[in-house]
Amino acid sequence: MCEDEVLKDLIPSEALLMFKRLIGKDIGVACDFLMRHYRDEYWPRRAGVMPPLRRVRSNNVVKLPSPKGVTMTVSNAIIARRSAGDFIDEPISIDDLATMLFLGLGITGWTQAYGFDKYPLRAYPSAGALQPIEAYPVVHNVMGLREGLYHYDPFNHALEILRLGRFNSLMANLALGQDHVSRASVVIVLTAFYSRTRWKYWKRALRYVLLDAGAVMENIYVVATGLGLGVRAVGAFYDEELCRFLGIDCVEEFPVLLMLIGKETRGF
Ligand SMILES: Cc1cc2nc3c(=O)[nH]c(=O)nc-3n(C[C@H](O)[C@H](O)[C@H](O)COP(=O)(O)O)c2cc1C
Structure with missing residues (x-):
């Protein structure tokens, strides 16, 4: 699961090094670091069109x-x-x-x-x-x-x-x-x-x-x-x-x- 081949495409090498360092100490902290890195990736593009602002659920x-x-x-x-x-x-x-x-x-x-x-x-x-x-x-x-x-x-x-x-x-x-x-x-x-x-x-x-x-x-x-x-x-x-x-x-x-x-x- 933590194979370099899989990870290298997902996170840049400095983050991978940090992940490896952390995983030897505390798997929870390491996974949290990985997730944070994943979530914090900047948004490179808009993923579609803006849905309407008004949400109508009923006409009653x-x-x-x-x-x-x-x-x-x-x-x-x-x-x-x-x-x-x-x-x-x-x-x-x-x-x-x-x-x-x-x-x-x-x-x-x-x-x-x-x-x-x-x-x-x-x-x-x-x-x-x-x-x-x-x-x-x-x-x-x-x-x-x-x-x-x-x-x-x-x-x-x-x-x-x-x-x-x-x-x-x-x-x-x-x-x-x-x-x-x-x-x-x-x-x-x-x-x-x-x-x-x-x-x-x-x-x-x-x-x-x-x-x-x-x-x-x-x-x-x-x-x-x-x-x-x-x-x-x-x-x-x-x-x-x-x-x-x-x-x-x-x-x-x-x-x-x-x-x-x-x-x-x-x-x-
Ligand atoms: C995100 C969030 C989730 C909460 N969930 C619960 C809950 O499931 N049940 C509950 O009785 N109070 C819940 N609370 C209320 C907190 O217990 C309460 O805000 C906390 O004890 C601090 O007290 P105060 O709001 O009087 O300052 C929640 C509060 C927040 C902000």
Whole structure:
């Protein structure tokens, strides 16, 4: 497996020398070095054409209310931000959800880019302004919305209805049985539409979409805190099963993070 003949085509000789030196000491460190080298290769060319920015999942749509103003200062919200221990059985409002989606990843400006006169800019910074992060709210207990799986359309500030039903136990099971997931009023599943970034950044794309998702995560943390809501990121879940539930392929688009939101109880 580590034959020179195989490796010499993959990595330049200095990296190969370093790999060989490391492998005698610690195979984990050596393999990590090799992987890092592979991933960090600069992007030599664009791998296709840019996929459309608007991801339409359903024509069955609920318009969201305008976002609320959040009065807490940014510094106070950052200092107060903590991951919620658990959630009480009380609904949040549709205005709160609309505000978190808009300030988390909504369209906040327009520019000229990629040959478009009117190209959106988002609440989160995004590599190449390619905006790969999609949000799928799984509504358990939100006043003004039926329980079910939705997809956020930032272009119309609306929710597309994908599946109605009560999915809180399913979501907890998908999250490796973490039952606080079932008690959140809403679980916003953040996915990365990988091909939207990959066509331009190739091997850098994975790191970029994950960074973009992290920016959305922090926006939602800070806004939920500013709204007086509990919030917790959850990164542990079964990928394949969650993809099946969302109706995505886990290749072009894959889940990155769950954002649990609700009224918080202490003592987790
Ligand atoms: C990428 C990521 C994955 C996480 N996964 C989980 C998780 O699976 N379950 C959970 O209860 N909390 C999860 N958390 C929340 C962390 O446990 C929490 O942020 C950490 O304990 C620090 O606490 P704080 O957010 O209150 O500062 C995750 C947080 C991040 C950023």
